[in-house]
Amino acid sequence: MEQFLQQMVNGISLGSIYALIALGYTMVYGIIKLINFAHGDVYMIGAYIGFAATTFAKLGFFPALIIAMLASAALGILIEKVAYKPLRNSTKIAVLITAIGMSFLLEYVMMFFVGAEVRSYPKVLSDASFNLGNVVINMQQIYIVVTAIVLMIILQYIINKTKIGKAMRAVSADKDAAQLMGIQVDTTISFTFAIGSALAGAGGVLVGIYYNSIDPLMGMMPGLKAFVAAVFGGIGSIPGAMIGGLSIGIMETLVSGYGNSMYRDAFVFAILIVILIIKPAGILGKNTKEKV
Amino acid sequence: MRVLSKKNIITLLLIVAVFAVVQVLISVKIINSFYEITLATICINIILAVSLNLVTGFTGQFSLGHAGFMSIGAYVCALISMNTDSTLGFIFGILAGAVAAAIVGVIIGIPTLRLKGDYLAIATLGMAEIIRVLFLNMEITNGAAGLSGIPRNTNWTWLFIFLMATIILINNFIRSSHGRACISIREDEIAAESMGVNTTKYKVMAFALGAFFAGIAGGLYASYFYFIKPNVFGFMKSVDVLVIVVLGGLGSISGSVIAAILLAVLTTFLQQFTEIRMIIYALLLVAIMLFRPQGLLGTKEITDMFKSNKNTEKIE
Numbered sequence: 361m362e363q364f365l366q367q368m369v370n371g372i373s374l375g376s377i378y379a380l381i382a383l384g385y386t387m388v389y390g391i392i393k394l395i396n397f398a399h400g401d402v403y404m405i406g407a408y409i410g411f412a413a414t415t416f417a418k419l420g421f422f423p424a425l426i427i428a429m430l431a432s433a434a435l436g437i438l439i440e441k442v443a444y445k446p447l448r449n450s451t452k453i454a455v456l457i458t459a460i461g462m463s464f465l466l467e468y469v470m471m472f473f474v475g476a477e478v479r480s481y482p483k484v485l486s487d488a489s490f491n492l493g494n495v496v497i498n499m500q501q502i503y504i505v506v507t508a509i510v511l512m513i514i515l516q517y518i519i520n521k522t523k524i525g526k527a528m529r530a531v532s533a534d535k536d537a538a539q540l541m542g543i544q545v546d547t548t549i550s551f552t553f554a555i556g557s558a559l560a561g562a563g564g565v566l567v568g569i570y571y572n573s574i575d576p577l578m579g580m581m582p583g584l585k586a587f588v589a590a591v592f593g594g595i596g597s598i599p600g601a602m603i604g605g606l607s608i609g610i611m612e613t614l615v616s617g618y619g620n621s622m623y624r625d626a627f628v629f630a631i632l633i634v635i636l637i638i639k640p641a642g643i644l645g646k647n648t649k650e651k652v
Numbered sequence: 653m654r655v656l657s658k659k660n661i662i663t664l665l666l667i668v669a670v671f672a673v674v675q676v677l678i679s680v681k682i683i684n685s686f687y688e689i690t691l692a693t694i695c696i697n698i699i700l701a702v703s704l705n706l707v708t709g710f711t712g713q714f715s716l717g718h719a720g721f722m723s724i725g726a727y728v729c730a731l732i733s734m735n736t737d738s739t740l741g742f743i744f745g746i747l748a749g750a751v752a753a754a755i756v757g758v759i760i761g762i763p764t765l766r767l768k769g770d771y772l773a774i775a776t777l778g779m780a781e782i783i784r785v786l787f788l789n790m791e792i793t794n795g796a797a798g799l800s801g802i803p804r805n806t807n808w809t810w811l812f813i814f815l816m817a818t819i820i821l822i823n824n825f826i827r828s829s830h831g832r833a834c835i836s837i838r839e840d841e842i843a844a845e846s847m848g849v850n851t852t853k854y855k856v857m858a859f860a861l862g863a864f865f866a867g868i869a870g871g872l873y874a875s876y877f878y879f880i881k882p883n884v885f886g887f888m889k890s891v892d893v894l895v896i897v898v899l900g901g902l903g904s905i906s907g908s909v910i911a912a913i914l915l916a917v918l919t920t921f922l923q924q925f926t927e928i929r930m931i932i933y934a935l936l937l938v939a940i941m942l943f944r945p946q947g948l949l950g951t952k953e954i955t956d957m958f959k960s961n962k963n964t965e966k967i968e
Contacts, residue, residue, distance in 0.1 A: 395770050446942055452769060453714060454945035457898050460891055461937030468930035580887070584781075587774065626785035629778030636775050637763045 362494040367617040375609020376508035380563035381586035382601040384556025390596035397459040400583015401466035406561025429558040436557025594645025695811040701896040701908035703865035709902035711858040712838030720780030723885035725749035725867025726874040742805035750867035757863025787882040798881025806875040901947030906954035
């Protein structure tokens with residue numbers, strides 16, 4: 361039982377990071393129906409910016425987190441403007457290939473500048489830990505979960521209470537109708553990319569602190585898993601991405617803890633295939649009927 | 653339709669001519685052993701691209717897991733030919749690998765092909781990752797270290813035979829009534845279904861055929877490079893194949909052939925700039941999609957350019 365609770369604690373920490381990345385996927389997919397493969401690499405670059413801010417500028421955790429989020433948001437807008445906006449009306453596969461191309465571009469440009477070696481994050485948070493019964497919780501895990509929760513609350517506020525949030529919901533419901541109502545679709549899409557990328561950047565910093573190592577290809581797998589999380593929760597649904605992220609994180613930790621950690625990636629993808637077959641819209645997704 | 657029609661004879665002569673020219677170039681060492689590797693890569697990539705084109709370009713089912721099928725063919729062929737080192741064992745290995753890949757294709761295809769578009773792409777990606785993780789953990793495949801010392805039974809002749817067989821078979825399949833059914837699914841799945849096309853059957857058929865030829869490509873890869881490990885067949889490999897297909901044009905076999913050759917030449921040329929090789933590759937990818945999203949040939953074939961417009965539409 362204690363081991364199970366310990367795994368749950370680890371799983372929730374990992375899951376909140378997945379949830380942060382999954383939110384970006386789900387928002388972008390909800391608004392322009394694109395699997396943004398470059399999203400995982402925005403997260404990687406966020407981790408590097410956090411690394412630079414803490415190592416070279418000697419900043420603390422929160423300033424580094426905010427700088428990483430701002431820079432990632434700018435990068436997200438840039439990617440959208442350069443690569444995706446000109447393709448708004450072309451075929452899905454062309455946009456998807458562009459996204460994959462952008463992903464490679466970010467990875468290898470980073471590799472060119474920072475080298476392929478793994479770097480270790482400086483200790484910006486105390487690694488003090490305390491025990492609840494036999495379950496060990498360390499300060500980093502608390503920081504990660506609290507940061508993720510705060511960011512998600514801010515996101516919920518932006519989406520449900522502000523004008524731009526309303527515009528985002530309108531564009532994702534019906535782009536053309538939204539445009540007719542006087543909503544600036546391009547600005548709204550850019551804003552969506554900015555928010556999604558900022559969350560991914562935050563996720564990158566948190567992962568860097570949690571696992572203490574970053575490298576230019578670190579974004580690939582977590583990116584795909586976060587996408588699985590978004591599909592699991594119901595793509596396009598924001599609470600769905602949070603639930604999906606947490607579930608995938610917990611399941612992955614449980615497989616590593618009780619089974620064979622080599623199989624954990626396969627397990628995540630197996631879940632994806634099962635969920636797609638049983639309930640393609642995801643846990644919180646709405647089933648849409650196909651019109652002829 | 654006669655077998656010895658004028659068109660078929662010209663095609664046959666062309667095929668023999670291409671084979672002979674390359675064979676002569678190899679024997680007089682203009683194509684040295686370094687370029688021979690590029691040549692093998694081209695052949696294997698064409699087989700992969702043409703088979704993926706059948707699934708993605710002609711049937712319209714977006715697959716990101718082609719490398720998974722390739723790895724099945726590679727491992728089966730490697731294991732068989734390591735135990736029976738002879739040409740017969742090699743051919744048996746390749747065919748067994750292809751059949752194994754096709755069987756897995758059917759097993760995976762039946763549930764996942766109900767999905768559409770992006771979801772199918774992600775499901776196939778996930779499936780290829782699962783296959784890779786299984787190979788990483790199995791005893792018989794020697795885990796992450798992979799299999800080495802696979803007997804090398806492949807040469808230009810075998811590569812060319814399998815390459816031509818793939819192109820001709822897939823080309824004929826597309827021109828058959830089954831192929832037309834597949835194309836109708838790409839154009840409009842609901843309309844095809846209401847016209848009485850059994851869409852599930854044809855999607856699975858195309859998927860299994862694609863997997864079969866990907867298995868052949870895998871077997872050739874294992875035999876030519878005599879070393880395989882699971883990470884060779886990762887997400888990157890699937891993307892590479894998809895890039896060839898999209899670059900050549902979805903629904904154009906000759907486009908895939910040309911794109912495979914161009915990309916292989918480009919990669920060989922870029923090998924001297926290792927540091928920026930992937931950056932250039934990525935930039936090209938984005939640039940091509942921005943400026944020519946339909947690929948080099950679109951849905952046309954190179955032979956269409958020699959025909960007048962009237963003949964293009966006629967079903968032969």
